[in-house]
Amino acid sequence: MQPVGAVVPLRVDIAEKIFRSAQGVSVTALKDLSFEVRQGEFACLLGPSGCGKTTTLRILLGLDKQFSGSFQLPEGGSNRIAAVFQEPTLLPWRTVEQNVRLALPKSLRTKDLDGLFDILGLAGMRSLYPAELSLGLARRAALARAFATEPAVLFLDEPFVSLDGRTAERLRHLLLTVWSERPTTALMVTHNLSEALMLSDRIIVLAPRPAHVLGLFDVPLPRQYRSPQVMSDLLRSFHQKFPGVT
Amino acid sequence: MTTPDTGDRMRGAAADMSGQPSPATALIPVLTVALSLFGLCLLWAFAANAWQSRAFPGPGKVWQVLLREAASGDLFYHLGATLSRVAAAYVVAMVIGSVIGVLLGSYRGADRFFSPWVILFLNIPALVVIVLAYIWFGLNEAAAIGAVAVNKIPNVVVTMREGARALDPSYAEMAAVYRFGPLDRIRHVLLPQLQPYLAAASRSGIALIWKIVLVVELLGRSNGVGVQIYVNFQLFDVAAILAYTLAFVAVMLVIELLLVQPVEQHATRWRRRPA
Numbered sequence: 119m120q121p122v123g124a125v126v127p128l129r130v131d132i133a134e135k136i137f138r139s140a141q142g143v144s145v146t147a148l149k150d151l152s153f154e155v156r157q158g159e160f161a162c163l164l165g166p167s168g169c170g171k172t173t174t175l176r177i178l179l180g181l182d183k184q185f186s187g188s189f190q191l192p193e194g195g196s197n198r199i200a201a202v203f204q205e206p207t208l209l210p211w212r213t214v215e216q217n218v219r220l221a222l223p224k225s226l227r228t229k230d231l232d233g234l235f236d237i238l239g240l241a242g243m244r245s246l247y248p249a250e251l252s253l254g255l256a257r258r259a260a261l262a263r264a265f266a267t268e269p270a271v272l273f274l275d276e277p278f279v280s281l282d283g284r285t286a287e288r289l290r291h292l293l294l295t296v297w298s299e300r301p302t303t304a305l306m307v308t309h310n311l312s313e314a315l316m317l318s319d320r321i322i323v324l325a326p327r328p329a330h331v332l333g334l335f336d337v338p339l340p341r342q343y344r345s346p347q348v349m350s351d352l353l354r355s356f357h358q359k360f361p362g363v364t
Numbered sequence: 365m366t367t368p369d370t371g372d373r374m375r376g377a378a379a380d381m382s383g384q385p386s387p388a389t390a391l392i393p394v395l396t397v398a399l400s401l402f403g404l405c406l407l408w409a410f411a412a413n414a415w416q417s418r419a420f421p422g423p424g425k426v427w428q429v430l431l432r433e434a435a436s437g438d439l440f441y442h443l444g445a446t447l448s449r450v451a452a453a454y455v456v457a458m459v460i461g462s463v464i465g466v467l468l469g470s471y472r473g474a475d476r477f478f479s480p481w482v483i484l485f486l487n488i489p490a491l492v493v494i495v496l497a498y499i500w501f502g503l504n505e506a507a508a509i510g511a512v513a514v515n516k517i518p519n520v521v522v523t524m525r526e527g528a529r530a531l532d533p534s535y536a537e538m539a540a541v542y543r544f545g546p547l548d549r550i551r552h553v554l555l556p557q558l559q560p561y562l563a564a565a566s567r568s569g570i571a572l573i574w575k576i577v578l579v580v581e582l583l584g585r586s587n588g589v590g591v592q593i594y595v596n597f598q599l600f601d602v603a604a605i606l607a608y609t610l611a612f613v614a615v616m617l618v619i620e621l622l623l624v625q626p627v628e629q630h631a632t633r634w635r636r637r638p639a
Binding site for chain 2: 179180181198199200201203205207209210211212220221223224247248249263267
């Protein structure tokens with residue numbers, strides 16, 4: 119029994135998720151997938167492409183209700199969830215700022231967003247339409263939208279795919295900066311191991327289809343100490359623990 | 365830009381710089397339209413001159429009738445009556461047709477069931493609907509406007525159904541995750557996606573509606589352009605028929621230029637401007 123006002127972690131316990139194709143073929147995407155993300159922790163869901171990571175995220179976002187099992191979203195604070203999708207998914211007919219404000223609850227619609235836009239380097243682009251932004255900038259706007267809502271939990275679905283290496287690297291640093299200023303429980307889906315090692319407190323390693331948890335890899339080191347040297351050590355110990363996972 | 369950044373570039377910058385075309389080049393389309401219409405009038409005048417007949421008056425004669433009718437106030441009275449019927453029928457048809465169309469486009473089962481109904485109504489002649497409306501509901505304004513709307517609704521349904529089928533589910537999912545309210549969803553997610561389809565339905569709708577309104581007026585109303593055309597047909601007054609027709613076409617042209625096009629430009633302002 120949780121005391122009143124206490125913070126509940128993100129608890130996932132999905133028994134099974136089956137996709138049925140139009141031809142009647144059924145594919146088991148997830149099987150006995152259970153894990154927990156502690157309050158205020160940045161966790162990564164790491165697994166090969168097509169193993170069911172995005173499916174898991176869609177279930178947690180409430181976009182897919184056809185599954186057996188249960189999950190518990192973090193409570194306390196705002197109780198809101200936020201998501202950064204694979205595509206920026208900004209409304210093309212609204213400016214960057216309107217896109218961010220529309221995601222806010224009515225009571226926060228007029229809040230001061232200067233700080234957030236400044237950190238993300240979007241200060242001069244608030245009045246632009248998404249079509250006028252590059253993919254990298256649009257991704258930043260999607261990050262701004264997610265953090266502006268002050269969510270109790272933030273889900274990120276490979277938010278840096280299809281960016282060139284430098285832009286992706288810069289965006290990862292920006293994500294860390296925003297996140298450390300506005301800490302929230304976060305779960306990010308990725309198939310990029312070095313990205314996971316750089317960003318997360320804990321990596322939840324998934325096995326290929328049907329996805330289940332292969333094991334956990336904790337990164338207890340504060341992020342500012344994760345130099346290239348440390349990262350390669352982390353990489354080595356990760357490979358020792360999970361041979362065969364790239 | 366505030367952030368010098370090699371990875372992220374602003375594509376819109378160049379578009380902002382490219383200024384408006386000079387006034388002289390901006391006038392060319394307007395002049396072309398004016399010249400084209402003037403040419404048509406000239407052709408009409410020559411033809412009327414060559415084939416002198418009371419049944420084929422020249423533009424000068426039609427203009428005189430137009431001025432006479434305007435001076436007596438009849439023109440504006442009848443134009444106003446027709447215009448308000450067109451507006452009422454348009455609003456009714458667009459609202460009902462859009463709601464039905466979006467629902468059919470969103471629910472496949474409903475679409476399969478109601479699709480034959482849509483085809484049926486699409487193919488009922490306008491005249492039949494008008495006559496039945498007058499028989500069932502009497503010779504009143506509601507029956508007239510309703511009959512016009514019923515003629516237009518299936519067209520709107522078909523267009524808006526296509527629009528609803530083309531909706532991008534990722535925007536709806538984003539709205540669900542961020543808990544948009546129902547009004548925000550309609551205003552910021554649904555309507556902007558349907559805008560091209562609304563514009564298409566409106567364009568074809570107004571033109572169709574005003575033609576049907578004339579028939580409705582002719583059959584069961586005591587005012588409006590349709591009635592005037594009928595009366596002048598009895599009198600064989602071709603000049604008056606043309607005067608009323610051209611006056612109404614001119615009104616629709618003005619509405620297109622001053623209302624439809626600015627609204628459309630505002631609605632599509634977010635599309636990437638041509639560099």
